[in-house]
Amino acid sequence: MNLPPLRQMTDPVAEVIPLPHPVPPVLAVGAFLKNTLCLASGDKAFISRDVGNLETVEAVRAFDACAEHLLSMAGDLPVALAHDLHPDFHSTRWAEAFATGMGVDVVPVQHHHAHVAAVMGEYGLQEPVLGLALDGFGLGPDNESWGGELLLVGPHGYQRLGHLATLAQPGGDRAAREPWRMGAAALFALGRGDEIAARWPAMHGADVIARMLQQNVNCPRTSSCGRLFDAACGLLDVKPVARFEGEAPIELEKLVTRPTVDEHGYRLQDGELDLLPLLDRLLGMDPADGANLFHGTLTAAITHWVNEAVAATGIRRVVLSGGCFLNRVLTNGLVDGLEERGIEPLRAMRLKPGDSAVSLGQAWAVEMSIAG
Secondary structure (H helix, E strand, C coil), X not given: CCCCCCCCCCCCEEEEEEEEEEEEEEEECXXXXXXXXXXXXXXXXXXXXXXXXXXXXXXXXXXXXXXXXXXXXXCCCCCEEEEECCCCCHHHHHHHHHHHHHCCEEEEECHHHHHHHHHHHHHCCCCCEEEEEEEEEEECCCCCEEEEEEEXXXXXXXXXXXXXXXXXXXXXXXXXXXXXXXXXXXXHHCCXXXXXXXXXXXXXXXHHHHHHHHHCCCCCEECCHHHHHHHHHHHXXXXXXXXXXXXXXXXXXXXXXXXXXXXXXXXXECCEEECHHHHHHHCCCCHHHHHHHHHHHHHHHHHHHHHHHHHHHCCCEEEEECHHHHCHHHHHHHHHHHHHCCCEEEECCCCCCCHHHHHHHHHHHHHHHHHC
């Protein structure tokens, strides 16, 4: 292998996951946020430290150094490089350039497929499982914004069984740090767009957001569970403007004391889970009461959703993956609800459920396809 000189650095490997059988070397280059890389080779998967978000020079340099280190560990060219579907990530461009230069296969792996496969890799599973992948964003195969996905995952890839009903994201990615915008999107979806400016009078440009929604300008739709949390936060006035993505849902979770359930707070049809009735209930509620109702109803709705998929497929193992499972109220409620129905929930053990595990999932998805 004619590789560039290895940069001097401490061992970047942060975690070693045992695999159930020897596998050919596959290098996976991870997600955009909380990026890690993974080398699956022999009977182990070597996962790098989190180099950060691939939007800074420092993170990109650390990524390149980790890639070189893991390639040197492989001892030979990997049989494949795995990367995210998104074409503009540094990790994607790096993988495609390396694969082209070295004549190695390059395999794109959808983000939420990788989330589910990461937990499968931890358990050494190859037989099909159901997978709940709930997070902020991952690119779908048709350039859609995914993030609330119910999948069937196995050796031959994945099937999208269902998703959360989509909401508009006024201003695109900016909505992730301004949850009031997702609240405005929910209000618009409820047919009350003319109330947006009056409801958020302190937000500069609220009237503009209302017109953007009305004219469908820069309002891409998303099935993201993270943005659903943001919509709830916006409607309840919990951190309407956040310092970082996920801050508002963290604050919302802190308000939970005793989750409550509105049995009429959701609709399920043809695999699509719609929580708009729940968002309607949150209007005018006390934030603590709203936090209890939102968490309890969301948990009950997802439990019902999964139970329907189990009945349709006969598969009784369900992977819980994605950054929304850092929320303990949601996670513990789902685990209890699924186990009460005889369904086995599988959670990340040594890795976190968020994007730092995606590289393992990319590698394991490719290894499953090779073995399958």
